[in-house]
Amino acid sequence: MSICKNCGTDFSGQFCPNCGSLSADAPVDLNKDQNAAPNYNANQGYNVPQAYNPPPAYNPPPPIYSGNFTQQPAPTSAWGWFGWMILLMFLPIIGHIIMLLCAQDPSAKNFAKMQVTLMCVAVVISLVMVILVVVLPMLGIAVLGSGY
Numbered sequence: 001m002s003i004c005k006n007c008g009t010d011f012s013g014q015f016c017p018n019c020g021s022l023s024a025d026a027p028v029d030l031n032k033d034q035n036a037a038p039n040y041n042a043n044q045g046y047n048v049p050q051a052y053n054p055p056p057a058y059n060p061p062p063p064i065y066s067g068n069f070t071q072q073p074a075p076t077s078a079w080g081w082f083g084w085m086i087l088l089m090f091l092p093i094i095g096h097i098i099m100l101l102c103a104q105d106p107s108a109k110n111f112a113k114m115q116v117t118l119m120c121v122a123v124v125i126s127l128v129m130v131i132l133v134v135v136l137p138m139l140g141i142a143v144l145g146s147g148y
Contacts, residue, residue, distance in 0.1 A: 073104040
């Protein structure tokens with residue numbers, strides 16, 4: 001048996017069961033209160049980790065375009081197309097212009113643009129055919145290898 005020089009307790013072994021000193025040869029601290037409980041909260045030369053601070057919350061970036069979206073017009077219904085076709089049938093050129101100016105649906109406007117373009121192409125082709133078949137033979141110019 002040995003006597004702890006730190007707290008004065010009789011013990012056997014390498015460690016004092018009362019204060020936990022490593023050996024019986026450990027120096028005695030005369031300023032320490034012998035009856036006080038050990039302080040396990042004190043930083044006894046060890047690196048104590050600090051409290052965990054989580055990273056700041058994620059804030060998404062603001063949207064590139066903040067708003068003011070214009071609402072798209074409703075698509076033309078089947079009966080709406082039927083009405084446009086009746087108008088185009090009775091007023092071929094004027095009806096297309098009316099459709100181009102008055103339709104709210106972008107697809108109806110594109111249809112009117114395409115129809116006007118096709119009518120212009122048809123007129124040009126018709127004029128070329130009239131010139132080739134009627135006007136040039138009247139002027140005495142042979143067209144497409146006439147047999148004379």
